[in-house]
Amino acid sequence: MGDSADKHMSEIESLEGRMGEHDKLHGLFENMQDSHSGVQERLSFLEQTVGDSAAKHAKELEALEHAHEDHEDMSAKELRSLESGMAAHASVREGCTTQGDGATGGHVWKACGHGRPDGIP
Secondary structure, eight states, rough: HHHHHHHHHHHHHHHHHHHHHHHHHHHHHHHHHHHHHHHHHHHHHHHHHHHHHHHHHHHHHHHHHHHHHHHHHHHHHHHHHHHHHHHHHHHHHHEEEEEEEEETSOOEEEEESEEEEEOOO
């Protein structure tokens, strides 16, 4: 019976040692689960942040494109207005006649009623 008791005692000690290992491994497993959930939370946060940022940038890009289109439209209108003014100016200039002044080499603008085209009286 002594051998049997020694054998049982040896098995009990072995089981206790393995239970200690089991507890240690279980603790490591719980730490990994905690860490994993932290990684999941961080990943979810990053995905949300990047998604929000992408949506925000897309919205800003669309607004910029609309502003650019508006600017192009306004520039085209200004260009047409400038061209129209230049055409009107050219027609006024064509309606004026000059008479040479032999002594000074200058011209006397007359017959148009607008004065000199360069704005000098």
